[in-house]
Amino acid sequence: MSEKKRCGWAWGDENSNMVRYHDNEWGKPCHDERELFELLILEGMQAGISWSIVLNKREAFREAMDNFDYNKIKDYDETKVAELLQNPGIIRAKAKINAAITNAKAFIQIQEEFGSFDKYIWGFTDGKTLVENEPPVPTKTPLSEAISADMKKRGIKFCGPVIVYSYLQAIGIINAHDKDCFCCPIN
Ligand SMILES: [Zn+2]
Known part of the structure; x- marks a missing residue:
């Protein structure tokens, strides 16, 4: 019986959050406003902790934070x-929770300016997915640095170049599946 080969970080059994995320979301072009916001917030939540912890708390986050409805989150009070x-x-970090509120407001402002967050973020690559899976794997690139700087200017928090690089991979602007992974687009 042959087993599917996956990127090295996607450990766990078929039903683990990590494997399901790897197989179904990571690197796949995302154009849904709510999902783009959810992943932006989750990537920020990841700062300083592992992605598997964030994924395992994702459902609790959805329940606690109105399914990442930015229109509701923007009005969260003390x-x-x-x-x-x-x-x-969830991850109980006040700075990160407050950042989610700030980011909801900035996200909506970007939507108003560009028509959608989707247009804004995919505009950086003219709608194209970049395949970046040549080792050594970078933690940031000039593109993620440029987007990070632009996001900061727009008031988004927890959007350093490393977080943004990870975000771009999550939403499929960058496809970083290993060459021997069954999700690699070049196979
Ligand atoms: Zn992969």
């Missing part, structure tokens, strides 16, 4: 923030 900080299912 009472809501205090409630979230009591929720053991």
Whole structure:
């Protein structure tokens, strides 16, 4: 019986959050506004901790934060923030929770300016996916640095070049599947 080869980081059994994320989302072009926002927030939540922890808390985040509805999150007040900080299912970091609120506002402003966040973010590559899977794998690139700087200018928090590089991989602007992974687009 042959087993599917995957990128080295996608460990776990077929039903693990890591493997399902790798197989179904990572590197696949995402054009849905809500999903683009969700992944932006989750990538920021990842700062300093592992992605598997974030993925395992994803459902709890969705429940606690209105399924990442930026129109609701933008209006979260101190009472809501205090409630979230009591929720053991999510990552209880005040700076990150506050950043999600700030980022919801900035996200909406970008939508207003560009028509959609999708147009804004995919505009950096003219809608194209870049395949970047030559080792050594970078943690950031000139593109992620440029987008990071632009996002910062627009008031987005937790969007350093390393986080943005990871985000671009998540939403499929960069496809970084290993050459021997079954998801590699060149196979
Ligand atoms: Zn892969």
